[in-house]
Amino acid sequence: MKKLLSLALVLVIVLSTFLTGCAGNDAEPTTPDATETETETEASxxxxxxxxxxxxxxxxxxxxxxxxxxxxxxxxxxxxxxxxxxxxxxxxxxxxxxxxxxxxxxxxxxxxxxxxxxxxxxxxxxxxxxxxxxxxxxxxxxxxxxxxxxxxxxxxxxxxxxxxIDPYQGSVVAKFAMENLEAKTAAVFTNVGSDYSDGLAKAFTETFEAGGGTITDAEGYTDADNDFSAILTKVKANAPDVIFVPDYFNMVGVVASQVRELGIESVLLGGDGWDGIQNDFAAEVEGYFFANHYSTTDxxxxxxxxxxxxxxxxxxxxxxxxxxxxxxxxxxxxxxxxxxxxxxxxxxxxxxxxxxxxxxxxxxxxxxxxxxxDISIITVKDGKLELEAKVSGN
Amino acid sequence: MAQFIQQVINGLNVGSIYALIALGYTMVYGIVKLINFAHGDILMIGAYFGFFALATFNVPFGLALVVSMILCALVGMTIDRLAYKPLRNAPRISALITALGMSMLLQNLFRLLFGAQPRRMPAVIALKRIEIAPGIAISNLAIITILLSVGLMLLLEFIVKKTKTGKAMRAVSEDKSAAKLMGVNVDKTISITFAIGSALGAVGGLLYAINYYQVEPYMGMMPGLKAFVAAVLGGIGVIPGAMLGGFVIGLIETLTKGYVSTTWADAFVFGILIIVLIFKPAGILGKNTREKV
Incomplete structure (x- = not known):
């Protein structure tokens, strides 16, 4: 019985080396194929x-x-x-x-x-x-x-x-809020577990305050949070002009839904993480703005x-x-x-x-x-993304 | 003041969902002394069943709820039969580890079946806000959530206290072998307990998904954990304790988020759990019972 087992083991070992050897050979021909198409360059x-x-x-x-x-x-x-x-x-x-x-x-x-x-x-x-x-x-x-x-x-x-980069994006959104939306007060929501969210939030806050705006609420949350009713109730009492939510769209969708649910009138702003939000949450983010890298209507x-x-x-x-x-x-x-x-x-x-x-x-x-x-500011209109403004240069 | 009342309403809304889920933990623990860590994932499964009923088959909300409850009850019973029953007389730690394994199995199974991409729950209830006083409003969704939870808890209380099955459940939880000697079908009673707990979990899951709009394979983890804390806080094994615990956790969490900081909310919740356990190890409503030797 023991003999049989060791025999089987040996067989497996031999077979496996043989098989991997084969696999190696199989992979080989792809390289010569590539060289065949080679023309004049002296590449390897x-x-x-x-x-x-x-x-x-x-x-x-x-x-x-x-x-x-x-x-x-x-x-x-x-x-x-x-x-x-x-x-x-x-x-x-x-x-x-x-x-x-x-x-x-x-x-x-x-x-x-x-x-x-x-x-x-x-x-x-x-x-x-x-x-x-x-x-x-x-x-x-x-x-x-x-x-x-x-x-x-x-x-x-x-x-x-x-x-x-994040600081650039965050400060462009802050400028847009102040210049195009004439916002004076803002709330900032930061996903504290995300470097992305944190980077945008800091830059937005700096630029917004430097421009004479007031941050009414600075709130942190984590990926595990789903219930924003508590902080939104607090934010509602302060009624900021805009709420900056720099996060990826699944989370933004949850926040935006609860913003609508609580009847908050502030405009939500975001960064490029919002891209794609129109698929699942078009109605919830209607009329809100975010910064993005390009516009399909370009x-x-x-x-x-x-x-x-x-x-x-x-x-x-x-x-x-x-x-x-x-x-x-x-x-x-x-x-x-x-x-x-x-x-x-x-x-x-x-x-x-x-x-x-x-x-x-x-x-x-x-x-x-x-x-x-360049940087583009996109708005959601009738469930579709539209180019709102284009800001150029660094 | 208005804001405080509003926050309390928010807290009750979250708390009622935690309470529903906590019931499943506490019932199972009361009867088989097993912390069923897979219960959070029953919530997720319930949410998925509800999601498919609502989004794919377009059935009305009430029917989706019932379908999801029945299917989850079956899932709960199956899990008990396959994973926990063979370990009924094994050391408790084996069953606990099996429960953790079951939890991971369910999460990854659903991830494999439906992908990890969160799915948008359809808006089944047309959202309306009802102003009850200046600055205080409650959404119809919150009313439905709270009423449904409280209603189901009362129903459960009735089943446990007034029916024959409930009597059997109480008997098994007090002393399994004595109950068996008295002619109680212990296995059947345990099965029913899992079924009821899982059905309540399904309601919790569906309400959670509707309140927070998304369904994904890992959604059961955090509410499952919070509900477990709620059950322990209220006194695990005690049904009114789970309800109380759920509401207390929901309120603490919401008030911390509202008046201190969102990032501190979980720390407060778990901190209070520790304090309660130091002074009252059996939980708020738990009775100190002597360990049987």
Whole structure:
């Protein structure tokens, strides 16, 4: 009996090495395939390996899915046009579920197992803050399409982003509130567990107070909170002109519903995390405003072309995160083309020199790796997003 | 003053939902001495059943509520039969760990089946605010929530105190083997307890989802935990204690949010739990009973 067992074990071991050996051989032919399409460039012929970390499950799934779709779209387009430096671009994607620990583990896997040349992502600020220092240390150029927290890039050479930062966004919304809505008083709701929410709230408060406005209530809450009736009752008594709720749309939807429920007249304002809110909470956020990266009603052909090909492939209009991810991928690939190889140093120099039109506005980078570009204020009208105002420059 | 009364109304609204859920914990504990950590997830399952009834099959609210209660009662009984019954005579810690495992199983099962993306609960009740005094208003949803909860609690009190099944439940909770000797069908009684507890949990879940608009696989965790605290605070195993505990927790939470800070609310709730347990280890309405050896 024991003999039989050990025999079986040996068999399993032999079989497994044989099988993995086979799998290795199977994977091999893809590389020669890629070299076949190679034409004149002196590239090694190895596919350019891009990593992508995005939350495609969990509360943030709509963002992650849009990002993933857009990155795939950009890669498809560039591969159809002959690839990068004569080689195809290959994508390695993992779902990080919006969790920092998982993100770090998956990033290590991308580097150690998949041997990526560059990273697109992660999507939200908290996970990006976790992974950025590691990418910098390992010398993997990364560009987050959407991490808006101000601490993501400073001091980290290899870290870039395609979106403008939280302080900028928060203060633009504050300016908009004072100038366009003539608001004098504001309440600020902060999700204390979110770097994103905190960053926007601080910037809004600073700019609003510097402009002579008064903050009537500064309230904190966490992801676990669902019941806002207590703080909203308090806010209602102070009747501020606007309530700034910089959070992602599921939470904003819950807040907005209770704002309507309690009959509060203040106008709600938010940041780019609101994008997508019109799907589930259109009636609740009717007439409210938020800052965003692009507007689907922008007539610029680069915007309309992107929307058309995205719609053709995925059957829905891309949200701002999708547009940013598309830009981020194109910026990264353009840098690899300009560098002529996937050598991290060369790519880094090319990334810093980025100067190109993109869906979310003409993009160049400042010394931190933060983009310099336009900001759009969007309003919800009859359940649809409309461009209210466009603020340019940094 | 008006604001204070308004906050109390808000607190009662939240508290009544906690109380409903707390009943499930306390009934099960009273009878099998098991802290059924999967009860929070029964709430989530009830919310999902209600969601599908309302959003997919477009049935009226009352029917959705009944369907969700019946299905959850069946789920509760099945869980007891599959996971807890084989451990009835095992050490209590084994059953507790099984309950935790069951909780995770249910959460991840629902995540697998329906995705983790929160779903928007349809607005089944046309929202109306009724002004009862200047500056004090109560929404029809809150009225329905509070009345439904209180009604169900009275019904439960009636079942436990006045019916034969209730008598059997009280007998089993007092002494399982003596009840068996007296001809009480212990297994059936335990099953019924799980069914009633889960049905109440389903109502709590559905009301919670309608009040806060969303259904997702992890929604049961926080209210489940708060309801458990409510049950312990009121005196676990004591039915009126669970109701009292639920309302107390709801009020403390809301008043802390209203007058101190949202971020302190949970700290206050759990702090008060600790204080109560120091001075009255059996909970507010709990009786000190000698441990049987």
């Amino acid at each position: 012929g190895e596919a350019v390996r891009l990593g992508l970390l995005a939350p495609t499950s969990g509360a943030l799934a709509p963002y992650g899915q849009a990002v993933k779709n857009s990155v795939e779209l950009a890669i498809q387009e560039i591969n159809a046009a002959g690839g990068v430096n004569g080689a195809d671009v290959e994508l390695f994607f993992y779902d990080n579920e919006g969790d920092s620990t998982k993100t770090v583990n998956l990033f290590n896997k991308l580097v150690d197992v998949d041997k990526i040349d560059a990273l697109i992502g992660p999507v939200i600020s908290t996970t990006t803050l976790a992974v950025a220092p590691i990418a910098n240390e390992l010398g993997i150029p990364m560009i987050s399409p959407t991490a808006t927290n101000k601490d993501v890039t400073p001091g980290l050479d290899y870290v870039f982003r395609a979106c403008y 007539p610029d052909p680069i915007v309309q072309d992107f929307i058309a090909s995205y719609e053709a492939q995925f059957g829905e209009t891309p949200n701002a995160l999708g547009a940013l991810a598309y830009d981020a991928t194109n910026v990264m690939l353009a840098a690899i083309i300009a560098a002529g190889s996937t050598d991290a140093e060369a790519v880094l120099v090319a990334l810093k020199a980025t100067d190109m039109p993109a869906v979310c506005g003409y993009i160049t980078f400042d010394e931190n790796g933060d983009p310099i570009k």
